[in-house]
Amino acid sequence: MARGGQGLARVAVVVRAGAAPLWWLGVVAAGIGAVPDGLTGRRIGVLxxxxxxxxxxxxxxxxxxxxxxxxxxxxxxxxxxxxxQDRAVTARNWRRGHRWWLLLAFLAAVGSSFAAPAAGGLLLAGAGAGLRLKAAWLGRLERAEEALLWVRVDWLGRGGGRPAGKAVKAFRSTGIAAGDAAPGGARRRTAALV
Known part of the structure; x- marks a missing residue:
């Protein structure tokens, strides 16, 4: 980074990075967890x-x-x-930094099915859905301000990957067309050339 520049990661991409793994691990854990009757019974566990x-x-x-x-x-x-920072790099860094937490959460969700079938998996999937909704909310905020929000990578690393953690002092902003991710952190769609 020449002349005092900082590495910046998109805030919405960091938030969205955990949504898919949590959702799919939760769905799989809920599916596995629906097999045993558990202590509460399948119906109570699912409800x-x-x-x-x-x-x-x-x-x-x-x-x-x-x-x-x-x-x-x-x-x-x-x-x-x-x-x-590219969208793919930001998402990959977040997932690598949290892979052991994701594995432990999955194992805990599957293990809890012996008490309340599918409940742990659905809780995990709910966390993934909440992150996706938060990224969409950030996208609406970015569109309203007509500016994309970024966070310094070094602050993100010190804050455990949380874009609004205590280590983060401020966000940076760019124009709406900067970077390779659309508002909300989704992959930017390019128009087909005719």
Whole structure:
């Protein structure tokens, strides 16, 4: 990074990076967990899991929204020498940094099925759904401000991969067309040439 530039990762991409693994691991764990009757019985376990899914999705969606909004309002423009990290690199780094936590969460969800069938898996899937909804909310925020939000990679590393953690002092912003991810962190769609 020449001349004092910083490596920047998209905030919405970091948030969205955990959504797919948590969702699919939760769905698989719920499927495996539906096999045993468990202590509570299959019906009670699935109903409890459905309630946990909804509650977890809402909690994850609403967590730290004020902090995200405050950091977005105070976002400074990215500098000329700042380096924008690719979407795929950001997602891969997050998943590598959290792979053991994801594995432990999956094993705990499967293990909990012997007490309440499918409940642990549905809780995990709810966390994934909440992260996807939070990334969509960030996308609406970015469209409203007409600016994409970025976080310094070194702050992200010190904060355990949380884009609004204590280590993060401020966001940076760029124009809406910067980088290879659309508002909300999804892959940017390119128009087909005719």
């Amino acid at each position: 409890a899991g459905a309630a946990l899914f909804l509650v977890t999705a809402v909690v994850v969606l609403c967590a730290r929204r004020r902090r995200y909004t405050a950091l977005a309002r105070g976002a400074a423009r990215a500098g000329k020498y700042d380096v924008l």
